[in-house]
Amino acid sequence: MTSQVSSSSSATAEPPAQEPSHPPVIGDVLGEQRKPVKETRRLDRVIIRFAGDSGDGMQLTGDRFTSETASFGNDLSTLPNFPAEIRAPAGTLPGVSSFQLHFADHDILTPGDAPDVLVAMNPAALKANIADLPRGAEIIVNTDEFTKRAMAKVGYAASPLDDGSLEAYAVHPVPLTTLTVEALKDSGLARKDAERAKNMFALGLLSWMYHRPTEGTESFLRKKFAKKPDIAEANVTAFRAGWNFGETTEDFAVNYEVQPASSAFPAGTYRNISGNLALAYGLVAAGQRSELPLFLGSYPITPASDILHELSRHKNFGVRTFQAEDEIAAIGAALGAAFGGSLALTTTSGPGVALKSETIGLAVSLELPLLIIDIQRGGPSTGLPTKTEQSDLLQAMYGRNGEAPVPVVAPCTPADCFDAALEAARIALTYRTPVMLLSDGYLANGSEPWRIPDVEDLPDLRVRFATAPNHTAADGSEEFWPYLRDPETLARPWAVPGTPGLEHRIGGIEKQDGTGNISYDPANHDFMTRTRQAKIDGVQVPDVVVDDPGGAARTLVIGWGSTYGPITAAVRRIRREGGSIAQAHLRHLNPFPANLGEVLRAYDKVVVPEMNLGQLAHLLRAKYLVDAHSYTQVTGLPFKSEQLAKALVEESAND
Amino acid sequence: MIEALSLVPKAEAKQSMKDFKSDQEVRWCPGCGDYAILAAVQSFMPELGLARENVVFVSGIGCSSRFPYYMNTYGMHSIHGRAPAIATGLASSRRDLSVWVVTGDGDALSIGGNHLIHALRRNVNLKILLFNNRIYGLTKGQYSPTSEVGKITKSTPMGSLDAPFNPVSLAIGAEASFVARTVDSDRKHLQSVLRAAAEHSGTALVEIYQNCNIFNDGAFEVLKDRESALDAVIRLEHGEPIRFGAPAEDGLGSKGVVRDPATGDLKVIDVTVEGAAGVLVHDAHAASPTTAFALSRLADADTLHHTPIGVLRDVSRPVYDTEMAEQLEKAVVQQGKGDLASLLAGRDTWTVVG
């Protein structure tokens, strides 16, 4: 981390802060009437990590800070990180939940490698996160939680606050709990309830430190706790008290400004959006643009359930959501709906895909449009439900019996999930095929600003159902052949029940070309197998774009999915330091873009960073006979760009 | 008009059995009970008078699951055990369709058991025809989840060990709103049950005893042979006393089903003139499933003695797809028709001026 304190510093001209004789009235502080009396420094970017116990509300705190930051106009990227257990044992290392946010006055790509500021709500949070902090980072600790017992629980023999072990950092010891309780002493709340607002106190403090707008959070709290106005007020009070504390206490001598990133963004209206939300919106949009009813069959699974929740809220768009008895029924119902003419989908994660594979094979055989959304997580088996990984690529490609090719698309950033959903729908509808969309936990829960598209600019996905016979029999009668293909796309007609004269039967048994009748003929099976493959191979996808500014790079780094941010950040870092490296990123994993072979062969070296053990590298090597080098990590966390840059430089240097 | 089918378009012209026959050659073993069921269904469908294109048959895997290929309607021959799930998606997204599931004892009760029970509890507008031949036919003769204990088959040379399911009991336990049982060879009875099933709103489970003459021939002979059937079959008619066996003086069966006052359970008695009034009157519409369940338990799993056939349970309760559609309508009333642009914009936005 080099660029934390940059740009000019703009200290206020006023004399040093005077201890006010009474706590300032909130209006004074939040309003513009009184200038802050502290030094304000301008930064170009900041990385903050909120860390606490699972029950401390860190995700909510992070979300709120993110919202404030988004509405302020910074570019941002977030990384929530939480345990799989709903309530892991309090005060333990496995129970630590954190939320990292990177925001800047320019365009950024990742949630950042190392936090500039850590908010540690208890000893476990400090211990679990300290290794990620660079020297000089600021640490705000809730001293109230640093009791002997709590420290012993995580193996601190002596208090790290006193033993000098934190010397390299700027530590702000703050009795967050006590201050919160004190601020709420007139609220009538029981001490336990009052203590729970300490995350809002912390949020208020950080909001002061970074000049975040506050109205959003206050109205959010009032809405969230509309049914419990006393709790709402307590949270607002704690939030304001945190702000005032920053403003008044001597320990915080400096606050910071990060200007909006206006120049980094093309003109437009923006909002902040997480990957799962963008994906859900993309699906609703696909339903609207195809003018087909959307049908989701799903079984709850982390980290995909949010999409089920979100789509369930949009019944007014004609969206049907079906929570099935299991993963198999979820995709089964979706396939049934697809047969009936819905734009059908199922959402899941890796273990669910494994269960669905037989039905995906049926969909391949029936040649019906179907979206399979896989929000990947650490595997195998139950693996790491709340951590990210990209290890389902080969499952998506090959995880079925028989020759069962399926197009695969992958979004590269949280906001890109929206476009990827539309693209998956385009392929499914155009080619009458199941399509696999591979997102992951990092994209799903991470968020970033998104330029809200104009609805008219979204792709037109309307389809034509078959309405009339398409074949004349030898005796001159008109028939409907369900497997008579479009010569261009090789797609078969989609004739939905209710269409008179097109009654037909389809199934998983091999079908005769054209008629679709059961056929065990060897030559026909050979033909049908090759035709199904040819259809997927022939899916039109855009060429992959190579970013190689000087044109002089000898190494190409190529990735797919959520590694886009870290790889791009690493590439920028290398270029900033004078290195040259070319970058390409794949949205389409099956089929690959037509120019991919040519692109790969144009470079002396191809490096493939992946959060698996080299699945894309494997595919590239197999298909293009290029010596693709894998650089892999399966820690459940995204790559850190600094580390990745180093590795890329090393890989380029090796011969 | 049948309410359960009120949304399904009607055929313009009068239909005949021929209209429901596809051009595909039927390929069950000669003598298989499936032929009789197919003929019964094909000749029953015209009675409903539904537009053929709005009828869909969905099946899983097994001998019975070839059924859709032979019906000149829309159809899907899917994968093992999953037909109820697939049909649920179809029926709940297309209320203008009459959706039928054809399945077998292995398909519905082994590999697809989960989907079956959930379809029943959900009460989607589906008619499930479960062909029970108490054997695996397509895989050539292994015992099935309805085979009697001790069944000698290729996979159980020393006899099967597991107790069988009684599909009717299972369905009642799974909150089914309609449960019936019939026999392949009794076309009149089979069609009467199909009629009742078609008229029912929600999921209907019809167990059809079907003879597999290759691997389990004569499994239901005791119910078919005139002589033995007298004591083996209990024909249920809603509103009628449950009497069976050789006719008594009053012309009804000499045996009857009564409630045992000591245990509350049902039992079979020889009906006397004085006792006739105490015979249980069948109430298929009883809100409580208790008596229907007790009736289903009268059958002996080994000998099939005292097997009730007919409609055991037919009650009305909320139908899944109807309620799903209502929620969609309600959402429009409450939130207004979905507007994509305002959904995408959300509430917290900021503008960057170029």
Ligand code: SF4
């Ligand atoms: S094996 Fe049995 S059930 Fe299957 S078709 Fe032959 S007779 Fe019918």
